[in-house]
Amino acid sequence: MLTKRTLIRTAIKSFFIQALWNFEKMQNIGMMFVLMHPLSKIYRGDAQGYHNALKRHLDFFNIHPYMANIVIGVVLGLEERVSLNNEDLEAEINTVKSTMAGPLSAIGDSFFWGLWRPVVTLLVCLAYFLFFNVNDYSLAGTLFIVFGFLVIYNIPHIILRFKALRVAYRQGTSVIVYIKKWQDFKIEAKLKLLGFLLLLGIFVIFLIRARLTLLEFGKLLAIFLVVEILKHKKASTVKIIISVLCVFILLAYLKVV
Amino acid sequence: MITTLLFISLLGSFLSLDNSLVGNIMVSRPIVVGPLIGLIIGDLNLGIEIGFLMEFLWADLLYAGTAIPINLTLFTTIILGASYILPHYDESFTMFIILLTIPMIFICRQIEIGLRLFNSFIANKLEVLIIRNKQYKRVYFSLFHGLFIFVFVNFILIFVCITLTSQLAKILYLRLDIKFIKALSLTYNALPIIGFFVLLHIFTHNFKTVFRNLFNKN
Numbered sequence: 001m002l003t004k005r006t007l008i009r010t011a012i013k014s015f016f017i018q019a020l021w022n023f024e025k026m027q028n029i030g031m032m033f034v035l036m037h038p039l040s041k042i043y044r045g046d047a048q049g050y051h052n053a054l055k056r057h058l059d060f061f062n063i064h065p066y067m068a069n070i071v072i073g074v075v076l077g078l079e080e081r082v083s084l085n086n087e088d089l090e091a092e093i094n095t096v097k098s099t100m101a102g103p104l105s106a107i108g109d110s111f112f113w114g115l116w117r118p119v120v121t122l123l124v125c126l127a128y129f130l131f132f133n134v135n136d137y138s139l140a141g142t143l144f145i146v147f148g149f150l151v152i153y154n155i156p157h158i159i160l161r162f163k164a165l166r167v168a169y170r171q172g173t174s175v176i177v178y179i180k181k182w183q184d185f186k187i188e189a190k191l192k193l194l195g196f197l198l199l200l201g202i203f204v205i206f207l208i209r210a211r212l213t214l215l216e217f218g219k220l221l222a223i224f225l226v227v228e229i230l231k232h233k234k235a236s237t238v239k240i241i242i243s244v245l246c247v248f249i250l251l252a253y254l255k256v257v
Numbered sequence: 258m259i260t261t262l263l264f265i266s267l268l269g270s271f272l273s274l275d276n277s278l279v280g281n282i283m284v285s286r287p288i289v290v291g292p293l294i295g296l297i298i299g300d301l302n303l304g305i306e307i308g309f310l311m312e313f314l315w316a317d318l319l320y321a322g323t324a325i326p327i328n329l330t331l332f333t334t335i336i337l338g339a340s341y342i343l344p345h346y347d348e349s350f351t352m353f354i355i356l357l358t359i360p361m362i363f364i365c366r367q368i369e370i371g372l373r374l375f376n377s378f379i380a381n382k383l384e385v386l387i388i389r390n391k392q393y394k395r396v397y398f399s400l401f402h403g404l405f406i407f408v409f410v411n412f413i414l415i416f417v418c419i420t421l422t423s424q425l426a427k428i429l430y431l432r433l434d435i436k437f438i439k440a441l442s443l444t445y446n447a448l449p450i451i452g453f454f455v456l457l458h459i460f461t462h463n464f465k466t467v468f469r470n471l472f473n474k475n
Binding site: 015019036062066105122142192199231244245 | 280323388451
């Protein structure tokens with residue numbers, strides 16, 4: 001049985017899982033690096049077993065870094081069974097790794113990077129607009145932005161990294177039940193709604209503070225229209241910026257603006 | 258000035274590690290990098306402004322699967338570094354620096370892809386050492402060797418790109434037509450609106466399905 005200390009050390013090392021990310025086997029070396037310490041505890045006194053276990057984890061592996069600890073926990077549980085009963089679970093370990101990686105990565109990408117990050121950015125931005133003087137940037141404001149963003153963003157991230165490893169190690173593959181529950185909470189839909197409302201809030205504050213004239217408001221709507229058309233056609237941000245610049249150059253030479 | 262520039266390059270290269278290699282605690286995001294570098298160069302206004310702009314404009318950029326998108330840490334650092342070297346004229350000048358940085362950032366992306374290919378070489382060599390010779394401790398060396406190369410290459414890239422961008426801006430900006438400068442200024446003012454739309458598309462993607470699911474009790 002792995003101690004709490006070993007699991008914490010493994011969770012800390014999991015921050016390096018992408019360190020030697022490559023196009024061939026992606027996180028294989030990172031995964032091996034994370035597993036080296038707990039596997040040395042599991043296979044204490046069995047040098048060949050330890051060597052075989054490390055060899056197993058040199059295969060292709062790729063997962064969202066925040067969700068990696070769920071797979072690591074399950075793998076450690078399975079490795080423990082191999083070391084205790086000499087069960088032939090080698091194929092199962094690799095199957096578990098590859099089957100869990102896909103869905104977990106999808107959750108990690110869409111939740112953490114696709115939604116949570118923009119929502120936290122907007123939250124910090126809105127709070128900054130409300131509590132600080134936007135025309136006079138201060139050190140306090142800077143620290144608020146930097147630490148506000150980092151602290152709010154990383155609370156669920158760090159909790160997930162440390163807790164998921166412990167739960168997955170204890171529960172094994174049945175940890176999937178928790179992931180199913182995650183979908184039942186409809187967190188992503190709620191975050192989308194929250195993000196939309198925050199964006200709306202920032203827009204309203206901007207409209208109140210800017211005190212636009214009718215002409216300025218018309219210009220704003222025109223830019224909205226151009227950007228919306230380009231965005232609807234799935235144009236990249238760089239293309240949109242260049243297109244907007246081209247429109248303004250044209251308008252400037254036509255003496256419209 | 259050179260010391261500050263070296264420090265900015267070093268900070269940018271270290272923070273960019275967080276982007277895709279170590280930690281992922283988001284210290285590499287423009288919203289963090291912008292204000293921090295703004296603090297170093299003594300221009301908080303520009304730091305915060307560029308930080309928020311870059312964060313909003315490229316909020317939909319993800320390191321998913323094998324995708325290597327443009328490095329926003331480098332992007333933000335280069336823009337702020339170049340603005341530090343030259344006297345800060347106005348919005349049009351900042352927009353001009355952003356425009357000059359765009360092609361450079363795509364070159365940096367290609368170099369990052371090259372670094373990942375080099376990682377494959379290190380990983381393959383390491384695999385052989387582990388399987389044949391059981392040299393497990395080499396993992397630490399290889400890992401930090403890979404990270405060191407990444408930081409070193411990014412440090413050089415940032416330094417070179419800042420120098421190049423600032424020199425190009427210095428030569429070209431003064432030769433620009435007044436109407437072009439006006440267009441640059443207007444584009445800079447339109448950047449928050451573009452950012453707004455990037456975020457709007459994130460939150461309104463599959464809008465109907467999302468809200469139907471949200472209020473569906475089954």
